[in-house]
Amino acid sequence: MFYIKRNTKEFGPFNADKVKAACVSGNILLRDLIRHENTQKHITVAEFIELNNIQIQQTEERIDEVFFNIFKLQSVFINPFKYLNSSIKENAIIYILLAIVLIPVLTLFTSGIPMLSYSIYGVYFASIWVLILYKIIATKQTDLKIILTISITTILASIFSLELFHQTSIWSVFEKLIYSNNIISKFFAMLFGVAILEETLKQLFVYVTIIRVKKVILPRTAILYGMIAGLSFGIFEGIEYQMNLNKSFSVDVNYFTNIIRITSLPFFHAIWAGIGAYFISLSFIELKYKYSFRIMGLFIPALLHALYNTFGLNVFGIAIIILSSILLTVYLTKSDMVGKQLNNI
Numbered sequence: 143m144f145y146i147k148r149n150t151k152e153f154g155p156f157n158a159d160k161v162k163a164a165c166v167s168g169n170i171l172l173r174d175l176i177r178h179e180n181t182q183k184h185i186t187v188a189e190f191i192e193l194n195n196i197q198i199q200q201t202e203e204r205i206d207e208v209f210f211n212i213f214k215l216q217s218v219f220i221n222p223f224k225y226l227n228s229s230i231k232e233n234a235i236i237y238i239l240l241a242i243v244l245i246p247v248l249t250l251f252t253s254g255i256p257m258l259s260y261s262i263y264g265v266y267f268a269s270i271w272v273l274i275l276y277k278i279i280a281t282k283q284t285d286l287k288i289i290l291t292i293s294i295t296t297i298l299a300s301i302f303s304l305e306l307f308h309q310t311s312i313w314s315v316f317e318k319l320i321y322s323n324n325i326i327s328k329f330f331a332m333l334f335g336v337a338i339l340e341e342t343l344k345q346l347f348v349y350v351t352i353i354r355v356k357k358v359i360l361p362r363t364a365i366l367y368g369m370i371a372g373l374s375f376g377i378f379e380g381i382e383y384q385m386n387l388n389k390s391f392s393v394d395v396n397y398f399t400n401i402i403r404i405t406s407l408p409f410f411h412a413i414w415a416g417i418g419a420y421f422i423s424l425s426f427i428e429l430k431y432k433y434s435f436r437i438m439g440l441f442i443p444a445l446l447h448a449l450y451n452t453f454g455l456n457v458f459g460i461a462i463i464i465l466s467s468i469l470l471t472v473y474l475t476k477s478d479m480v481g482k483q484l485n486n487i
Contacts, residue, residue, distance in 0.1 A: 147175040147184055155179055165191070165198050241269070260384045260404075264377040267404045268293075271373050271412070279366040279474065283359070288351055292367055293374040295347045300378050303343055325452060333448035341444045344371045344415040349422055361423045365474055368419025369412040376408025410450065413466045414443035420473040442469075 143155035146164075148171075156164070164170040165187060172191070175184035191198065203211060245266045249259040272289070307313055316335025319327045348367045352359045359367075380403035388399050421439025425432045446466045453459035 143179045145177050145179065146170055146187070147177070161187075161190075162196060162198060168202075238273070241266075257381070257385060260381045260400075264381050264404050268373050268377045268408065271409060272370060275366060275369055275373075275412075279362060279369070281360055281363045281366075283357070283363050284366060288355075288367065289370050292347045292351060292371050296344060296371045296374040297378045299346060300340075300343050300375050303339070307339065329448060329452045332451040333444060336451060337444040337447035338440065340375065340411075341414060341418055341440055341447060344368065344375050344411065345418045345422060345439065347371060348415075348419045352422060352426055358427065359423050361420050361427075362474060364419040364423030365416045365470070368422075369416040371419075372412035372415025373408050375415070376411035377404065379411070380404045380408055410463060410466070413463075413470050414447050416470050417446075417466065417473065418443040420470075 143157060144161055145152050145154035146156065146161070147153075161170065161176070165172070170187055172186065172188040174187045176187050176190045177184045185193075190196075245262060249262050252258045252262065276284070276289075313335065316331045319331035320335065322328050322331070345368065348364060348371055351367060352364065380400075383403050384400050388396050388403070391399060418439045421435045421442070425435035425439065428435065443466075446462055446469075450459050450462045450466075453462065
């Protein structure tokens, strides 16, 4: 008896006559693998046929059959709707593909309302990032409803809080220092006037979520929630810049600045928020360091954020992004090693 293997799946057992008949009909390909039941070693079906001197002639389409066959096959392949299931979940890939294709087109019809067009693009790119992050990071306890809630509440809280803060006299002091030529003054203004507030807003609803959920939230799950909050904040900020500062640039600079504001820069916010969420989750697990972790969860990402804002997209700023990415990757992939280090302290 023989077993046939195609890619990673193995079928059988079949006797020699069935293998020969399947080869003739084309159900078994010459490039498929075959093995005898008494061995785990595979060879190709073509090698098997040659070694055993089996004479077969596989059925192949003739040129004069093409038109008739296309007509016959169209009933199977040209009408996809009969294969669709009524289940939204099973058809999710269709909706995702349609969204990827059609959402950017909507901006053509809303170009007269720039705020709406920028928002559509922002949601579009944020959704792509969310799909990637969900596929890479999500755990079994990840809840899509929580992801949506964190995203919406972070945006609403950011709009309200920043607008309120920017009306205060304290902000006017920080704003002057932000545009100062003194790099130390600029850094402290970025840290206390921008980064700490923004990182707090990005962490707030992750913190609330961990408190409300009755079970232990894994650091990996918390990191994903934090990165969703960071993306949401970054998209909101990007739209705000597109509506204001970016319009003062030349056409080319405005275009490329808008692109980076809705692609890369929101992900910077996601990285810092993911780092903060990691420490928040640890504060609920390692209770002997509860407050230390919460302070670190705010000030480490805020420090990285402020340093990047101070230097911008130059060699120093990019170095900060690289460092931030490495830190997040370590927290995400080496949490067991970090846990062992904690136990040794």
